[in-house]
Amino acid sequence: MDLENKVALVTGAGVRLGQAVALKLGQLGMRLVIHYHHSEKGAKQTIQNLPGKESRHLLLQADLKDISAIIELVKQAEEQLGPVSVLVNNAAEFFPTPLFSATEEEWDHILTLNLKAPFFLSQAVGEGMKSRGEGKIINMVDVSTDRPWTSFLPYCSSKAGLVSLTKGLARALSPEVQVNGIAPGTVLAPPDHADLDLTTSVENSLLKRIGKAEDIVQAVEYLLQSDFVTGTILPVDGGRSVY
Numbered sequence: 001m002d003l004e005n006k007v008a009l010v011t012g013a014g015v016r017l018g019q020a021v022a023l024k025l026g027q028l029g030m031r032l033v034i035h036y037h038h039s040e041k042g043a044k045q046t047i048q049n050l051p052g053k054e055s056r057h058l059l060l061q062a063d064l065k066d067i068s069a070i071i072e073l074v075k076q077a078e079e080q081l082g083p084v085s086v087l088v089n090n091a092a093e094f095f096p097t098p099l100f101s102a103t104e105e106e107w108d109h110i111l112t113l114n115l116k117a118p119f120f121l122s123q124a125v126g127e128g129m130k131s132r133g134e135g136k137i138i139n140m141v142d143v144s145t146d147r148p149w150t151s152f153l154p155y156c157s158s159k160a161g162l163v164s165l166t167k168g169l170a171r172a173l174s175p176e177v178q179v180n181g182i183a184p185g186t187v188l189a190p191p192d193h194a195d196l197d198l199t200t201s202v203e204n205s206l207l208k209r210i211g212k213a214e215d216i217v218q219a220v221e222y223l224l225q226s227d228f229v230t231g232t233i234l235p236v237d238g239g240r241s242v243y
Ligand SMILES: NC(=O)c1ccc[n+]([C@@H]2O[C@H](COP(=O)([O-])OP(=O)(O)OC[C@H]3O[C@@H](n4cnc5c(N)ncnc54)[C@H](OP(=O)(O)O)[C@@H]3O)[C@@H](O)[C@H]2O)c1
Pocket: 011, 012, 013, 014, 015, 016, 017, 018, 035, 036, 037, 038, 039, 040, 062, 063, 064, 065, 089, 090, 091, 092, 093, 094, 113, 140, 141, 142, 143, 183, 184, 185, 186, 187, 188, 189
C-alpha cells in the first residue's frame, strides 16, 4: 500500500511509543490523526514535530473506554481528513492488579481500554478499509501473553485477547486489509518502575538490555511496508519470549 498522503489514526499519540510511531508515520508521508486522552500538551508537541503544515494533521481527544466516543472519533477523523487507511491501536493501561486485591472496576477498566476499544476502533474503520480495498491495522500487544505476570493478570489477559483479536480481524478483513500485532518486551520503563523490576527484565532476555522506542517504530514501519504479512504477532523483545 502506498502510504503517501494516506490517513493514519494512532491512539495514545501524545506520549512515549504512540508519539514515536506517529512521528515516523508522518516522516513516511502520512497525514496523522493524533488521538490523546489526558496528554493534550504532548499531543500538540507531536503535531508540531510532524513534517509539513499542521493543517495536514488532526488532534482529537477521546476516552476510548466510551464506545460512543470511539464512533465520534472516527467520524470526526474521516470527515476532516478523509478515510483512515492505517489504524495503530496503541493506547493501553498497565498497572498492578494482584489476584487477591484486584477489583471488578480495575478489571473492567483494563479490559475495556486494552481490548474492547481496539475491537470497536477496528470495526469503525475496517468496513471502509475493506470496501476501498486497502488498509492496515497494527495492535500493540505484549511479551507477557504466553507467560502472564501474576500481579498483572487483567493486563496480560487483555493483551492475550488482543492477540486473538488480531488474528481474527486478519481473517475477517482479508484479503483487502492486513492486521498484525507487535509484542514489545520492556521498551520504555514506566516512570515509576522499580529498579529491581527493570533488572529482572534485562536479565530475563537474551540481548541483556531493554529496548528503545526506535525498535518498535522500525517494526511498525516494516509491517506497513510489507504487503504479504497478516495475522501475525512480531515479538520485539530482545529475546525475552524465548529466554
Ligand atoms: N513501554 C513498554 O515497554 C511496553 C511493553 C510492552 C507493551 N507495550 C504496549 O505498547 C503500547 C504503548 O506503550 P507505552 O508504554 O508507550 O504506553 P503509556 O506510556 O502507558 O501510554 C498509554 C497511552 O494510553 C492512553 N490512554 C490511557 N487511558 C486512556 C483512555 N481511557 N482513553 C484513551 N487513551 C488512553 C494514554 O493517553 P494520554 O496520555 O493522552 O492520557 C497514553 O497515550 C501499549 O499498548 C502498551 O501496552 C509497551
